[in-house]
Amino acid sequence: MEIISLAAGSSYFKSPTTATNAAITALQSGQTTYGPTEGILKLRRAISSKYKAEGIEVQPEQVLITPGVKQALYNLFITLLRQGDEVVVPTPAWFGFHELIRYSPGKLVPLPTHLAEGYKLMPEMLSSVLTERSRILLLTNPGNPTGRIYTKEELEALLEVTNQYPNLYVICDEIYDLVTYSSPVTCILTCKGAKAARTVVVNGFSKSFAMSGWRLGFILGPADLVNKCIDFQGATLSGVSTFIQEAALAALEACDQELAPMLEMLEQNREIMREGLDAIPHVTYFLPEGAYYFFPDLSYYLNRTSITGAQLKTTPDLCRYLRTCYNLELAPGDSFGVPGHVRMSFAVETHRVKDAMQRLRQGLALLLAD
Numbered sequence: 001m002e003i004i005s006l007a008a009g010s011s012y013f014k015s016p017t018t019a020t021n022a023a024i025t026a027l028q029s030g031q032t033t034y035g036p037t038e039g040i041l042k043l044r045r046a047i048s049s050k051y052k053a054e055g056i057e058v059q060p061e062q063v064l065i066t067p068g069v070k071q072a073l074y075n076l077f078i079t080l081l082r083q084g085d086e087v088v089v090p091t092p093a094w095f096g097f098h099e100l101i102r103y104s105p106g107k108l109v110p111l112p113t114h115l116a117e118g119y120k121l122m123p124e125m126l127s128s129v130l131t132e133r134s135r136i137l138l139l140t141n142p143g144n145p146t147g148r149i150y151t152k153e154e155l156e157a158l159l160e161v162t163n164q165y166p167n168l169y170v171i172c173d174e175i176y177d178l179v180t181y182s183s184p185v186t187c188i189l190t191c192k193g194a195k196a197a198r199t200v201v202v203n204g205f206s207k208s209f210a211m212s213g214w215r216l217g218f219i220l221g222p223a224d225l226v227n228k229c230i231d232f233q234g235a236t237l238s239g240v241s242t243f244i245q246e247a248a249l250a251a252l253e254a255c256d257q258e259l260a261p262m263l264e265m266l267e268q269n270r271e272i273m274r275e276g277l278d279a280i281p282h283v284t285y286f287l288p289e290g291a292y293y294f295f296p297d298l299s300y301y302l303n304r305t306s307i308t309g310a311q312l313k314t315t316p317d318l319c320r321y322l323r324t325c326y327n328l329e330l331a332p333g334d335s336f337g338v339p340g341h342v343r344m345s346f347a348v349e350t351h352r353v354k355d356a357m358q359r360l361r362q363g364l365a366l367l368l369a370d
């Protein structure tokens, strides 16, 4: 039986051909030396135009091209955080935030949201964790691993709270913004109450454009903060390779024709995974509105004994059992701050989603058999 992994964060889709061709052309024409630290002007312009088309007045000088969103976030953390500063992160959240903050002077403060409430983050929940030490509120829209999309009204209600804290920055990670199944994502910069001096968007090409290995992201924020981030990037990494930026530019220009077939496939896979989960008793989940993961609660299947005699006490134990006995790899929810759940990507080939759901159903059913 081949291994099926639903644990990865990158999709199986090929990067856009237009991007690959643009990179090859750039390499062949000799674009192999240092480029500008902040990124090539035509890509910064193209990104600012994309946002201007949504009604967001953002100048190319407010865009910093980074080697991935990870680096965009790390750059912001290093620039903004001092010892003991707090970064409030609604959970479940991508494990990378925790890892990045561990290497910065700041401290992550989790703000739990719950499946039973559709992972809704109410303004009073936010009020209850913000203090004078809070330096960053880090939102993810759509969420990873929940796939939840904040509505404009929700974002505006949260901004009303954050605006009571003059030292607080709101960073919104919108890396999955083009991967949606219902309403489009509202960029936080279009919201009433989004202070230009305190609101930052990070985004990139890893997810929407299936370009995770190219390492391409960007920061969109107030010019003074972006300048500080440019300084840090200049001192550490320098600019992103220019042939990669040429590829990103080509991908952006071909956005509509490149994304449509991918989204169609993802929508179909989401339906198959949903049906598969519905066929398993005692499993609850949130139907993702964006990104490409389900994050079901499998806690009913914990504290049982596997056919090998192993006690499945924790979610990693359960995942190990499915990996060993069914060649099925899932990501334990513990890394996302929620044990008992697992993250399952449906950005894999359709036949693999189908097989995976069968294996999961069989594997879990066997745990209930006496």
Ligand code: PMP
Pocket (backbone or CB within 6 Å): 009, 067, 068, 069, 070, 071, 094, 096, 140, 144, 173, 175, 204, 205, 206, 212, 215, 216, 217
């Ligand atoms: N933010 C979120 C929410 C992610 O899920 C990921 C990747 N899994 C990243 C950032 C990192 O993106 P990049 O590949 O651009 O560094």
